Amino acid sequence: MQRELTQPGPLLSPAGELAQVGWARQPLLDCNLEAARFYALRALQRFRIKRWDYYAVFTPRRFFSATIADLGYAGNIFVYTVDFQTRELHEEGLVVPLSKGIVLPRNSTEGDSLFEGSGVRLEFQVRDGNRRVLVSWPKFHDGRGIEADITLAAPPGYESMTIVIPIGKRRFYYNRKINCLPASGSLRYGDVRESLDPVTCIGSLDWGRGVWEYRSFWNWASASGFLPDGRTVGLNLGCGFGDLSAATENALILANRIHKLDKVHFGYVSGDYMKPWRFTDNEGRLDLTFTPFLERTARTNLGIIFSEVHQMFGRYNGRAVADDGEEIAIADLIGFAEEHHARW
Numbered sequence: 001m002q003r004e005l006t007q008p009g010p011l012l013s014p015a016g017e018l019a020q021v022g023w024a025r026q027p028l029l030d031c032n033l034e035a036a037r038f039y040a041l042r043a044l045q046r047f048r049i050k051r052w053d054y055y056a057v058f059t060p061r062r063f064f065s066a067t068i069a070d071l072g073y074a075g076n077i078f079v080y081t082v083d084f085q086t087r088e089l090h091e092e093g094l095v096v097p098l099s100k101g102i103v104l105p106r107n108s109t110e111g112d113s114l115f116e117g118s119g120v121r122l123e124f125q126v127r128d129g130n131r132r133v134l135v136s137w138p139k140f141h142d143g144r145g146i147e148a149d150i151t152l153a154a155p156p157g158y159e160s161m162t163i164v165i166p167i168g169k170r171r172f173y174y175n176r177k178i179n180c181l182p183a184s185g186s187l188r189y190g191d192v193r194e195s196l197d198p199v200t201c202i203g204s205l206d207w208g209r210g211v212w213e214y215r216s217f218w219n220w221a222s223a224s225g226f227l228p229d230g231r232t233v234g235l236n237l238g239c240g241f242g243d244l245s246a247a248t249e250n251a252l253i254l255a256n257r258i259h260k261l262d263k264v265h266f267g268y269v270s271g272d273y274m275k276p277w278r279f280t281d282n283e284g285r286l287d288l289t290f291t292p293f294l295e296r297t298a299r300t301n302l303g304i305i306f307s308e309v310h311q312m313f314g315r316y317n318g319r320a321v322a323d324d325g326e327e328i329a330i331a332d333l334i335g336f337a338e339e340h341h342a343r344w
Contacts, residue, residue, distance in 0.1 A: 002260055003246045005029075011164065011174055012036060018164060018172050023247035025159040025258050027108050027176050031209050038170035038211060047072040050344070051104045053113045053124055054206040055133050057150055057183050058224060058334060059194055061085060063313065064148065064187055066135050068102060068113045068122055071344060074305070075099035077115050077122060079137055079146060080296070081189055082313055084334070087294055090141045094118055095300075108176045108207040129155040131181065131205065144190035152181035152203045159258040161251045165242040173210035173242055179224045179234030179253045180204070202232065216241050216342045219266045221279065221290070223316055223335025224253075231255045233328065235288075235316065235335060237264050237279060250281070252320045252328065259323045261286055270339060273310050277337055279318075288318035288330060290337050311338040 003022035011029040013019045016037025020029065039045050052069035063082040069075060075096030082089050096102060096117070105111025105126075113124040119139055125132040135148040160178040167173055182198030202224045218240030227233050234253035250261035264286060267278035277290040292314035300307045316333040 002248070002262060004260075005162075005164070010035070012172075016170075018166055021164055021166060021246045023164075023249070023260065024162040027160070027162050029164060029174065031107050031174060033106075033209065036211065048211050049209075050212060051209050052076075052206070053104060054208075055124065055131075055152075055203060056206075056222070056224075057133070057152075057187075057196075057201065057203040059183075059187070059196060059201045061194065062187070062189075063334075063336075064150075066122055066124075066133060066148065068104060068115050068124065070099040070102050070104055073098065075102040075115070077102075077120065078298075079122075079135060079140065081146065082294060082296070089294060089296055091296070091298065092137065092140055093298075094120060095302075108205075129153070132185075133203075141190070145188070146190075147188045148185070150183055150185040150187065150196060150203065152183055152205070153198065154178060154181050154205075158256045159253070161236045161249055161253070161258055163247050163249045165244060165247060167210070167212055167242045171211040171213060173208070173212070175210070175249065176205070176207040177222070177236045177249065178205045178207075179222065179236060180232035180256055181224070182232075200226075202226070204234070212241065212342075212344065214343060216340075216344065218340050219338065220340070221266070221277075221335065221337035223333050225333045225335075227328070233330070233333065235320075235333075237261075237266070237337075239264065239266060240340075252286070252322060254322055254328065259320075266337075268337070268339075273312050273339070277312070277314075285321040286319075288316050288320070290314050290316050290335070292337075306343040307341070309338055309340040311336050 005024040008028045012035040078093030080091030103114040123134040131152040133150040140146040183201040183203040221237040224234040238249040252259040279288040292312035294313040296311040
């Protein structure tokens with residue numbers, strides 16, 4: 001069963017409990033994290049609340065991603081890029097003690113995200129139905145440098161995959177994924193400059209807020225692209241943490257409309273991530289093979305704080321069925337799929 005939320009309201013009740021649980025096509029709930037009540041000493045709560053904005057952009061040549069994250073006790077700033085032709089992958093990040101200098105908005109619908117320090121500046125703006133991603137990292141990759149000024153078109157009517165789920169008795173996850181955002185602007189990496197055309201370039205946002213268990217695990221798969229008839233097509237699939245009895249985050253996104261899927265099985269070999277992955281659902285609406293061509297491994301080990309992600313870039317092939325029964329052929333859709341373990 002999947003419970004669709006249709007009424008606006010607060011995320012948390014005055015008692016600190018989730019006011020509603022389920023999924024929604026739009027971000028209906030006010031993210032009132034100040035109402036959280038999972039520690040007796042409320043001053044300690046800020047160190048357990050996680051907040052992030054993760055942007056991803058696909059061009060015909062490249063994948064580009066930029067993130068501002070506040071993990072409570074530390075901030076995490078990272079940028080990475082993949083060249084589809086040469087298979088070059090480069091990533092750099094900063095750990096910011098106590099998240100000093102990080103600004104993240106209350107909700108996903110308005111406000112700006114910002115970090116500036118150590119010669120790095122990231123700013124994510126929300127203006128008039130557009131999202132602007134500004135990145136300046138002059139010393140990226142031994143002084144090659146990376147700069148971005150990318151606008152993602154996101155009018156208010158765009159549907160997005162939003163979920164609100166409990167994690168154990170006192171914790172929760174509020175997440176919004178927006179796929180298939182036409183991208184324009186510019187990107188420079190070293191001597192390579194790209195002008196982004198929204199006919200061929202597309203982006204997405206992973207906006208997350210919540211409180212996890214100390215030991216966490218999840219799978220996530222995502223893609224955004226174009227069908228031969230010009231419509232946009234996207235995938236958002238996930239499993240792992242939390243109580244998914246009321247809602248999963250699984251969806252086909254077709255022409256900016258959510259086509260909700262129920263349960264999806266991630267069929268892959270943990271530890272041998274370059275083998276093809278298989279994605280099938282419990283209703284016969286999804287059958288995809290994901291063939292990786294590149295592995296990104298990001299590992300952080302600070303003792304009690306640990307994170308390891310294996311993010312595979314590859315191509316999706318197969319079929320998906322829309323709500324009205326239309327069968328969508330997925331052919332060589334570039335995206336990613338990942339396995340993530342964390343102690344945080």
